[in-house]
Amino acid sequence: MRITYRDAMRLAIRDALLADPRVLLMGEDVGLYGGSYAVSKGLIDEFGPDRIRDTPLSELGFVGAGVGAAIGGLRPIVEIMTVNFSQLALDQIVNTAALLRHMSGGQFSVPIVIRMATGAGRQLAAQHSHSLENWYAHVPGLRVLTPATVADARAMLEPALADPDPVVIVEHAALYNIEADVPDGITCDIERAAVRRPGSQMSLVTYGGSLPKVLAAADLLAAEGIDAEVLDLRVLRPLDFDTVAASLRRTHRVVVVDEGWKSGSLAGEVVARIAEECLFDLDAPPRRVCSAEVPIPYAKHLEDAALPQVDSIIAAVRQVIA
Amino acid sequence: MSDFLLPSLGADMDTGMITDWYPEPGSHVSRGEVIGVVETAKGAIDLEIWVDGTIGDLLVKKGVSLPVGTVLATVTEAGEAASAADGTGADFPSPDAAHPAGAVEPPTIVLGPPPLARPAESRRHVTPAARKLARDLGVDSDHLVGTGPDGSVSMTDVERAHTEAGPPASAGEGPPMDIRSAIAAAMSRSKREIPHYYLAETIPMDAALDWLASANGGRPISDRLLAAVLQLKAVAVALRDFPELNGFYRDGVFTAVPAAHIGVAISLRQGGLIAPAIHDVADKSLEQLMHDLTDLVRRARSGSVRSSEFADPTITVTNLGEQGVETVFGVIHPPQVALVGFGRVVERPWVVDATVGVARVVTASLSADHRVSDGGRGARFLRAVSERLQRPEDLDIPPRRSST
Numbered sequence: 063m064r065i066t067y068r069d070a071m072r073l074a075i076r077d078a079l080l081a082d083p084r085v086l087l088m089g090e091d092v093g094l095y096g097g098s099y100a101v102s103k104g105l106i107d108e109f110g111p112d113r114i115r116d117t118p119l120s121e122l123g124f125v126g127a128g129v130g131a132a133i134g135g136l137r138p139i140v141e142i143m144t145v146n147f148s149q150l151a152l153d154q155i156v157n158t159a160a161l162l163r164h165m166s167g168g169q170f171s172v173p174i175v176i177r178m179a180t181g182a183g184r185q186l187a188a189q190h191s192h193s194l195e196n197w198y199a200h201v202p203g204l205r206v207l208t209p210a211t212v213a214d215a216r217a218m219l220e221p222a223l224a225d226p227d228p229v230v231i232v233e234h235a236a237l238y239n240i241e242a243d244v245p246d247g248i249t250c251d252i253e254r255a256a257v258r259r260p261g262s263q264m265s266l267v268t269y270g271g272s273l274p275k276v277l278a279a280a281d282l283l284a285a286e287g288i289d290a291e292v293l294d295l296r297v298l299r300p301l302d303f304d305t306v307a308a309s310l311r312r313t314h315r316v317v318v319v320d321e322g323w324k325s326g327s328l329a330g331e332v333v334a335r336i337a338e339e340c341l342f343d344l345d346a347p348p349r350r351v352c353s354a355e356v357p358i359p360y361a362k363h364l365e366d367a368a369l370p371q372v373d374s375i376i377a378a379v380r381q382v383i384a
Numbered sequence: 385m386s387d388f389l390l391p392s393l394g395a396d397m398d399t400g401m402i403t404d405w406y407p408e409p410g411s412h413v414s415r416g417e418v419i420g421v422v423e424t425a426k427g428a429i430d431l432e433i434w435v436d437g438t439i440g441d442l443l444v445k446k447g448v449s450l451p452v453g454t455v456l457a458t459v460t461e462a463g464e465a466a467s468a469a470d471g472t473g474a475d476f477p478s479p480d481a482a483h484p485a486g487a488v489e490p491p492t493i494v495l496g497p498p499p500l501a502r503p504a505e506s507r508r509h510v511t512p513a514a515r516k517l518a519r520d521l522g523v524d525s526d527h528l529v530g531t532g533p534d535g536s537v538s539m540t541d542v543e544r545a546h547t548e549a550g551p552p553a554s555a556g557e558g559p560p561m562d563i564r565s566a567i568a569a570a571m572s573r574s575k576r577e578i579p580h581y582y583l584a585e586t587i588p589m590d591a592a593l594d595w596l597a598s599a600n601g602g603r604p605i606s607d608r609l610l611a612a613v614l615q616l617k618a619v620a621v622a623l624r625d626f627p628e629l630n631g632f633y634r635d636g637v638f639t640a641v642p643a644a645h646i647g648v649a650i651s652l653r654q655g656g657l658i659a660p661a662i663h664d665v666a667d668k669s670l671e672q673l674m675h676d677l678t679d680l681v682r683r684a685r686s687g688s689v690r691s692s693e694f695a696d697p698t699i700t701v702t703n704l705g706e707q708g709v710e711t712v713f714g715v716i717h718p719p720q721v722a723l724v725g726f727g728r729v730v731e732r733p734w735v736v737d738a739t740v741g742v743a744r745v746v747t748a749s750l751s752a753d754h755r756v757s758d759g760g761r762g763a764r765f766l767r768a769v770s771e772r773l774q775r776p777e778d779l780d781i782p783p784r785r786s787s788t
Contacts, residue, residue: 314513314539345513345539346532384533 063246067209068238070216071101071177075139078223079109082137085223088115088128089141089177098143099179099238125151125176129159129228132174137223142178145194145232151176152197159228160203171226175219181234181271181321182369188357191365193321195232195270196328199298205229206298207252210273212242214296217250225252232298234271234321252297255305261291264383265309267332268319269295272370276319279375288383298328303335307343310336314345317378319370324352349378385460386435390422392452393429393694394570398545399449399524400424402431402442402456409441413459418690420456425566426658428687429694437461451527509536521546548573563656574718578633579754582713585766587773589729589744595776599670611729612703613673615748617779618772619701619724620644620665626765628757629722629750630698638721638756643667647697647717648677650684659717660689661697670780705729711747721753722762724769 065073078085087102093116096103106114117124121142128140142148148155159172182191198206205225209215215233222229229252258273259280268276273294280290291309295301310316316336320329329350336348354368390400404421407413418430419439433439440458444450510518510525514537518525523545525537532538548569574580592614600608623630627640644666647659662668662676683689699720704712705728712725727747734743748769752762772779 342512342516345511346536381533384531384538 064241064243065212065216066238067212067215067233067240068099068101070212070244071219071233071238072103072105074216074219075102076105076108078137078139078219079105079113081220082223084135084137085139086113086115086131086136087139087141088117088124090117090119090124090143092116092141097141099233099235101238102141121147121150122154125154126158128174128176129154129162129172132159132172132228133162133170137173137175139175139177139219139223142176144190144235145178145180146189146192148176148178149194155198155204155228155230156201160201163227164203172228173223173226174228175222175231176228177231177233179235180232181236182353182358182365183236183271185360185362185365186235187360191358193270193323193353195230195298196320196322196326196331198230198232199301199328199331201299203227204299205252207231208270208296208298209233209250210237210268210270210294210296211258212240213244213248214250214256216244217248218252221250221252232270236271237274240274253300253302255296255302256294257291257305257309258294259290259292261289261313263288263313263315264290264379265293265306265313265316266290266319266375266379267293267295267306267309267316267329269298269328270321272319272321275370275372276375279372279379282372282376283379288379290379295328295332301331301335303332303339306332306336307340310340311343314343315348315382316344317349317351317375317382319351319375321353321370323355324350325355327352346382346384349382351375351378385458387455388433388439388457388459390450390452390454390456391431391691391695393422393424393691394426397424397426397452398527398548399451401449402444402446403428405442405446407439410438413437413439421688422691424694425569426563426694427652427689430688430690432691433459435459435461449524451524509534511536511538514539514542518542563652563654563658567656570717571715574715578716578718578721580716580751581754581759581762582749582751583759583762583766584711584713584747584749585763585770586732586745587748587770588734589746589773592773592776593729593744599780607671607674609670609674610677611746612705612726613670613677614773614776614779615703615726615746615769616646616648616662616665616673616677616701617668617670618769619699620646621772621779622765622768623699624666625768626757626761628761629752629765631721632698632719633721633753633756634719641696641698643698645696645698647700647720648680649700649702649714650681653685658684658689658694659697659700659702660684660693663693663696699724701726705746711749713749714751716751716753721756723751725749725751 075087091098092102093106093114125140128138131138159174162170162172180193180195198204207218209218266276276292280292283290291313293309318329318332320327329352333348351370351374358368359365400422402420403423407419413419413433414436415434417433419433420431421428422431437459442457443455508526515525517539523542525542528537528541528545530537531541596609623644630644631640643664645661645663646665647661649657649659651657700717700723702714703726705726708728710727712727714723714725716723729744729746731742732745733740748766750762750766
């Protein structure tokens with residue numbers, strides 16, 4: 063069935079609501095408005111306002127309510143409009159959801175799924191455009207997922223809800239309109255990174271909204287004879303480094319593409335692990351393609367210039383492959 | 385005073401190992417003198433010195449694999465006032481860091497400005513993976529040319545060096561280098577880089593063989609001339625009009641060499657072959673060539689070929705006639721640009737003046753580098769070789785040295 067990434071998320075939520083009466087969706091405008099990105103459109107009509115709950119404009123409050131519901135036995139899916147506003151809920155996510163199993167000596171777990179949009183590229187200016195998912199990838203106690211394909215959008219929610227601990231799902235807003243054929247009954251391994259394109263000369267490691275750009279770059283590189291492997295990290299925490307290392311042992315060269323800022327980025331974590339564990343497999347210095355370290359600009363040409371693009375990815379590959 | 389460096393004795397030589405060293409420190413050496421033996425992938429080669437002078441101590445250890453260009457000793461040339469080894473006068477320590485610890489520095493008096501200290505070589509960038517691979521393959525990664533990012537030595541560079549050089553002996557008491565690997569490297573490089581074209585021509589040999597029979601008539605068996613010598617001479621003389629077949633192709637540029645130093649392919653008893661040069665073939669009498677050929681084959685098989693004979697063949701001639709084949713299409717030995725092959729002399733029906741008779745003929749072939757020459761010129765060259773062989777008596781006269 064050919065569906066969009068947005069459809070895939072909606073179908074996944076609907077399946078979860080049908081499968082388990084403890085599941086509910088809550089967040090700003092998820093009900094009557096149908097969701098800021100129209101993911102939950104129509105669900106309130108099918109499941110009613112108890113299970114599709116519009117919340118006040120208070121991230122700390124409604125994420126806290128979700129954490130309480132999870133402790134109390136429900137399986138809440140909490141939607142935060144974007145990762146930029148999730149900062150307001152950091153205390154509930156980091157200090158409560160991620161730590162409660164530890165703080166309670168194992169008496170309580172928090173089986174919550176928190177969904178949020180991330181990323182730039184749609185001229186929404188600095189306060190709506192940043193990629194802060196690496197903040198969550200920093201925190202023990204959380205699992206952080208970044209569905210980058212329609213299939214993963216369709217299949218990640220079920221195992222995320224099955225996880226007894228909090229899961230953050232970060233959806234790049236530029237992906238909602240991509241389309242793909244997704245077979246019924248598709249599943250997703252939320253432990254492992256995915257090889258999206260096998261290749262032999264070069265590893266391109268990325269995740270989320272940068273995946274389509276990296277695949278496009280790999281196609282152009284293939285046309286000039288550079289055979290690049292594309293890895294989708296898919297799980298930012300706990301990071302599946304084995305898949306990265308296995309790729310690097312074959313290709314000996316790596317470029318990491320990450321829409322976050324370079325300083326303190328997830329790309330930095332990947333490269334650091336490569337340096338620690340794969341140094342003797344490296345045949346060229348690793349490179350990172352990240353966003354310029356500026357607030358993401360509003361103006362289209364400036365926004366484009368600030369983000370990783372196909373051209374800048376290819377340029378980085380050329381530096382590495384010489 | 386000059387440094388005597390480990391020479392490159394062929395395009396495929398990157399390393400060598402000194403196994404013998406004859407001169408005492410401070411002794412006099414003369415140009416052309418064999419002062420030691422270097423073990424290379426092609427076997428043991430006598431090392432000649434190209435200056436007259438006084439030589440210092442051997443600065444490297446014997447039996448250790450060394451990169452080409454390593455300073456082996458210093459030589460104070462005749463005419464320079466001071467002896468390099470008389471132990472008097474000012475003492476300038478050599479700036480060359482390659483000298484092993486503990487080697488005795490010959491004290492040196494320097495007239496004129498002191499030698500400039502070489503700038504410390506900046507640290508070579510060898511990627512970690514390349515360094516590991518080099519260790520595994522026994523390649524010396526510190527002396528490779530890097531083609532990776534920022535000129536770093538990459539795995540590709542190590543692999544290339546490994547393929548081209550063959551596995552060099554490990555440091556210390558290494559096993560002898562493998563001639564098979566050296567041939568593999570040189571021939572692979574040839575077929576990878578050189579666009580060969582091939583031509584063949586059947587050459588009547590009656591005139592040459594008849595002349596040879598009469599010329600050999602009065603000689604003892606040991607002094608008899610072989611047809612191979614006539615062929616070598618015919619090739620050498622013909623080459624004077626075909627400079628594009630005689631020389632070296634290096635780094636995209638062909639350099640013609642006026643003299644024909646013909647590499648003679650010699651099969652070794654232990655397997656493999658080498659093709660050291662007979663120098664200035666066009667300028668030598670047949671008798672001299674016969675002597676040189678016999679001597680070269682003997683020395684090649686006993687492993688005492690001279691370094692200059694290895695370093696500079698300008699073309700190769702291979703003669704597989706004694707093996708019974710009629711035609712040989714050879715593989716060019718880089719950086720040369722041509723190879724001439726001769727097969728077996730056979731009797732064939734042959735038409736002369738509209739009459740079929742029996743003639744002794746040989747097939748001569750040319751493998752040549754299309755980057756440098758074209759088939760038309762190659763064809764005329766084989767034609768010229770054929771014509772020279774029809775007038776064998778002319779080949780016996782040392783031609784005047786070409787003014788070019």
